[in-house]
Amino acid sequence: MPDFYYAMVSPPCRAALLTAKAVGVNLNLKTIDLSKEEHKKPEFLAINPQHTVPTLVDGDLTMWESRAICTYLASQYGKSDSFYPSNPKTRARVEHMLYFDMGTLYKRFGEYAYPVVFRGEQPNPEKLESLHEALGWLNDALAGHDCVLAASVSTFEAGGIDLGRHSRVATWLANCKTSLPGYDEANAPGAAIFGSFAKPALSK
Amino acid sequence: MLSDGVDDTNRLVAFHRPALAAMPLDLYYCITSPFCRSVLLTAKALGVELNLKEVDIWAGEQHKPEYLALNPEHTVPTLVDGSLVLWESRAICTYLITKFGKDDALYPRDAVIRAKIDSLLYFDIATLFPRFKTFVASQLGGKRDATYEEKKEKFFEGLNWLERFLSRGNFAAGTDHITVADMVLVPSVTSLAESGFIPDEYTRTHEWVRRCKDGMVGYEEANGEGARLVGERIKRMISSPA
Numbered sequence: 001m002p003d004f005y006y007a008m009v010s011p012p013c014r015a016a017l018l019t020a021k022a023v024g025v026n027l028n029l030k031t032i033d034l035s036k037e038e039h040k041k042p043e044f045l046a047i048n049p050q051h052t053v054p055t056l057v058d059g060d061l062t063m064w065e066s067r068a069i070c071t072y073l074a075s076q077y078g079k080s081d082s083f084y085p086s087n088p089k090t091r092a093r094v095e096h097m098l099y100f101d102m103g104t105l106y107k108r109f110g111e112y113a114y115p116v117v118f119r120g121e122q123p124n125p126e127k128l129e130s131l132h133e134a135l136g137w138l139n140d141a142l143a144g145h146d147c148v149l150a151a152s153v154s155t156f157e158a159g160g161i162d163l164g165r166h167s168r169v170a171t172w173l174a175n176c177k178t179s180l181p182g183y184d185e186a187n188a189p190g191a192a193i194f195g196s197f198a199k200p201a202l203s204k
Numbered sequence: 205m206l207s208d209g210v211d212d213t214n215r216l217v218a219f220h221r222p223a224l225a226a227m228p229l230d231l232y233y234c235i236t237s238p239f240c241r242s243v244l245l246t247a248k249a250l251g252v253e254l255n256l257k258e259v260d261i262w263a264g265e266q267h268k269p270e271y272l273a274l275n276p277e278h279t280v281p282t283l284v285d286g287s288l289v290l291w292e293s294r295a296i297c298t299y300l301i302t303k304f305g306k307d308d309a310l311y312p313r314d315a316v317i318r319a320k321i322d323s324l325l326y327f328d329i330a331t332l333f334p335r336f337k338t339f340v341a342s343q344l345g346g347k348r349d350a351t352y353e354e355k356k357e358k359f360f361e362g363l364n365w366l367e368r369f370l371s372r373g374n375f376a377a378g379t380d381h382i383t384v385a386d387m388v389l390v391p392s393v394t395s396l397a398e399s400g401f402i403p404d405e406y407t408r409t410h411e412w413v414r415r416c417k418d419g420m421v422g423y424e425e426a427n428g429e430g431a432r433l434v435g436e437r438i439k440r441m442i443s444s445p446a
Binding site for chain 1: 276277285288290291292294295296298299302303315316318319320322323325326327329330331365368
């Protein structure tokens, strides 16, 4: 059983948890408390010098980068290719979304929310608009279910981002909540925990 | 037996291949962009013909209505392959290999090796290159802003991780042969190097760049020239007032 080092509040961790649920692989869960800087302790640095979560150890494979972990779990353990289709064009569209999440959507959320939530800075309206721009692109592109995007976007919602401005995103997320296997266990609690401290900070 | 989606697709592709081979793919690109150069290197390695369409991002051509209609995110590169319009360079690279590769050497199907490669593609987009960008932004026009020291520390932290990753084998993913991880990383890293941002003591990085230069088909055309151009531009941005 692979070891999975994670923090519940982290959307990238929840993306991997959702994927594990979807393809039916059990993970040996090891919590890392980021607020206590457990990711910077020597034991964890020895495993991952980049000190990020999630980190996966599967036999002699040690890896991080959540989206690579998701595709690895789907490839290695998936009984069918439904969560990570092997058809080149379909797969290209899926991978496009993973990079869009990492390089644009989740990135812009982090740039807006994390200075406020974790460093006590004032919310920046321009950065919020930049996030809405990215949500707009998501709104235009959406089709079907997605573990990685659901983890990110549910986090935005928990933080008080108004998804009503993007009707397809709101509908899609509602769908994910009922249709993604194990959503209530793998994603909902973490999003709620994040929202409990982020939403008050961001609504200043 | 039309029972497996993948087989159906392969049969369709094989049937249509003569027509497909006659129809080069369109690639909208800018030679200074390392993300575009990854695609060019990959296409060279595969022997895939690209119909190159320049987009001068420094002059804002990516914001023209015709381009926005194609790619509302106004990024380069963008690939058009028949009905597929695709951006996100790393997804383009892996798509080209999956579709046109005669074998899986550039992007092995083995789940473990592929996971190591994929990790490096994400490292490039979210860690290495962004930290370089923000470090450059903190010192424009010969003036270091308040975030300069913090950005410098983050930049060298990323570079140290790269140096460490590159000590695992001849090529980036710990392999003995070139993979798409090298195709994606070398344009970013050479942009950094040509801008003067990689000190000599990063010996593993410099040696790996040399191995890529020697081993990659069409390196000079796909990457060498573009890296030098962007290096010159960045040096100007840092030294002279805007």
